[in-house]
Amino acid sequence: MRYSQYLLPTLKETPADAEVISHQLMMRAGMIRKVAAGVYNYMPFGLRSIRKMEQIIREEMNKAGAIECLMPMANPGELWQESGRWEKYGKELLRFKDRKNADFCMGPTHEEVVTDIVRNTVNSYRQLPLNLYQIQTKFRDEIRPRFGLMRGREFIMKDAYSFDIDDAGADKSYAKMYQAYRNIFNRCGLKFRAVEADSGAIGGSFSHEFMVLAESGEDGIVSCDTCEYAANIEKAELYYRDMETATATAPLQKIDTPDQRTIEDVADFLNVTAQQLVKTLIVQTSKDEVVAVLLRGDRELNSIKLANLLDVDWALLAEDDVIRQVTAAPVGFAGPIGLTIPVYADSEVRGMADFVVGGNAADVHYIGANHGRDFAVTRFADIRQAVAGDPCPRCDGGKFESWRGIEVGHVFKLGTKYSDAMNATVLNDKGQAQSLVMGCYGIGVGRTVAAAIEQNHDENGLMLPMPLAPFQVLVCMLNPKDDEVREAAEKLYAELESVGIEVLLDDRDERPGIKFKDADLIGIPLRVTVGARTLKEGNVELKARATGEQTEVAVDKIVNKLEQLVAEGLNF
RNA sequence: CGGGGCGUAGCGCAGUCUGGUAGCGCACCUGCUUCGGGAGCAGGGGGUCGGAGGUUCAAAUCCUCUCGCCCCGACCA
Numbered sequence: 001m002r003y004s005q006y007l008l009p010t011l012k013e014t015p016a017d018a019e020v021i022s023h024q025l026m027m028r029a030g031m032i033r034k035v036a037a038g039v040y041n042y043m044p045f046g047l048r049s050i051r052k053m054e055q056i057i058r059e060e061m062n063k064a065g066a067i068e069c070l071m072p073m074a075n076p077g078e079l080w081q082e083s084g085r086w087e088k089y090g091k092e093l094l095r096f097k098d099r100k101n102a103d104f105c106m107g108p109t110h111e112e113v114v115t116d117i118v119r120n121t122v123n124s125y126r127q128l129p130l131n132l133y134q135i136q137t138k139f140r141d142e143i144r145p146r147f148g149l150m151r152g153r154e155f156i157m158k159d160a161y162s163f164d165i166d167d168a169g170a171d172k173s174y175a176k177m178y179q180a181y182r183n184i185f186n187r188c189g190l191k192f193r194a195v196e197a198d199s200g201a202i203g204g205s206f207s208h209e210f211m212v213l214a215e216s217g218e219d220g221i222v223s224c225d226t227c228e229y230a231a232n233i234e235k236a237e238l239y240y241r242d243m244e245t246a247t248a249t250a251p252l253q254k255i256d257t258p259d260q261r262t263i264e265d266v267a268d269f270l271n272v273t274a275q276q277l278v279k280t281l282i283v284q285t286s287k288d289e290v291v292a293v294l295l296r297g298d299r300e301l302n303s304i305k306l307a308n309l310l311d312v313d314w315a316l317l318a319e320d321d322v323i324r325q326v327t328a329a330p331v332g333f334a335g336p337i338g339l340t341i342p343v344y345a346d347s348e349v350r351g352m353a354d355f356v357v358g359g360n361a362a363d364v365h366y367i368g369a370n371h372g373r374d375f376a377v378t379r380f381a382d383i384r385q386a387v388a389g390d391p392c393p394r395c396d397g398g399k400f401e402s403w404r405g406i407e408v409g410h411v412f413k414l415g416t417k418y419s420d421a422m423n424a425t426v427l428n429d430k431g432q433a434q435s436l437v438m439g440c441y442g443i444g445v446g447r448t449v450a451a452a453i454e455q456n457h458d459e460n461g462l463m464l465p466m467p468l469a470p471f472q473v474l475v476c477m478l479n480p481k482d483d484e485v486r487e488a489a490e491k492l493y494a495e496l497e498s499v500g501i502e503v504l505l506d507d508r509d510e511r512p513g514i515k516f517k518d519a520d521l522i523g524i525p526l527r528v529t530v531g532a533r534t535l536k537e538g539n540v541e542l543k544a545r546a547t548g549e550q551t552e553v554a555v556d557k558i559v560n561k562l563e564q565l566v567a568e569g570l571n572f
Numbered sequence: 573c574g575g576g577g578c579g580u581a582g583c584g585c586a587g588u589c590u591g592g593u594a595g596c597g598c599a600c601c602u603g604c605u606u607c608g609g610g611a612g613c614a615g616g617g618g619g620u621c622g623g624a625g626g627u628u629c630a631a632a633u634c635c636u637c638u639c640g641c642c643c644c645g646a647c648c649a
Binding site: 036266332520533 | 573578582583584585598599606607608609610611640641642643646647648649
């Protein structure tokens, strides 16, 4: 490709609305342009990386035995009504009507459609296992799209769905996908971790997320410093193997705490640490229950764990008027003593005695409070947010480390949730109808490219690894008006094309400074500079974008050298 | 959904408080010079100031409504 005839609109300045580095660089390098909030054009240069990502995914999926198909973006509402998600999915599901006033939605994921395919075309266990995948544009009307391709509303996703006759088969399908995902992200040169995750709105029983490690990641992850355990912070289990129920030693005492509402206020006022306080949260659930939740003063509630414990869709902190009604006190003085609603306490609270709690009255707290003696706990359970330093639930002595990650892939074991709801059965070897056991597996294509940029850039621009780079080699023709330079660069360009190397020839009539700055910005892994200075010696200059390493190579050796470097997939 | 901020040329911004008929840098076009890390000089094109309504002799500027975009929050007890 000739730069002079290509559409590669680079920006000298960072667009004002781009916050994270991948978004800024994708804009500046002319890879994407925004059309609306969370909706982007893939410009020619960016599309090349996207397509490479897709191809890596496609190859690994095929190798793992999955079969590519393509389902529609516009989904009939009736399929979603059948699964129950038409009501349940919420506002992220973009719904609309066709001219006959029939319900439709833009597919945010395709369990319904793929289940419909399989129930209509697969009748026997002999046709299983089956894994169908597609690489397709999805639409989710996100509350807050942000960070360019990182969280768009419209985005390209690879989604795969496995169908098995039984759990054991589903486990095998899951394991294959898990391995395929490892291969995919390894091929992209990404630093990532597979972590245990909450299965969220898609539903199901078990799942892993593939997290690319990056400061800008939206997800918190913890991993054990000793064993293999790693999990999304939403899911990370906490288990106290030596925790004993604490015994009360102090008497319960009511004390005045005028205007001391927050944990910090109360701790300071009583001259104790937050660890000696137990905070009482009033929580409202999707089933319209109100419960109290007890946590050590410095801990945070994990509302996903709580929702799972209570078997509800969501469990959120109650509105102020509900708190006032339940506690008969102003907000800030809730406590477990005398409450009539169920009280759920974090496991950690079991080991606490003689603590401070709110008094359910204005300006009153209790000290010397004890569960069992002063109030009853409906149930102790793991309901708090994990933090660095917490004990590992899987091994003895391991401690959590924490970091940020970008979720680029997610594998779920779904079970029979959708096949039951949509009556997708096959006959088993005894001739009986049996629900299919499903799994689903997604990769955010654009997000993975963005994540790769988060991990591979410097202050001058992109440094995408060879497998994802839009081109493999940039030939930088300095001063096209110099006949010798032009002819040498043109010849090199033609030769590289003929051996199948993806080459961009910068034949623009621009000053060297502009060409070098653009070269660094767009970050093609290998740059060959053809200029009068080195050409006199019969050489061109070879520079690796990622390392900055630079060397002169004879004109008649450069094609071989580049072929070799590209084949190795490495910057030298 | 709540809070904050911003919409003026392709990009980055000034002008808005204090109303007087739109400007700077980059980019773009023409010419000359220049040519190994974002050149110089000269000339030039491009904006219904997000939209609608209102106040006024006069509105980018003041008022009302509206649309779009960005950020933060949605864990206060």
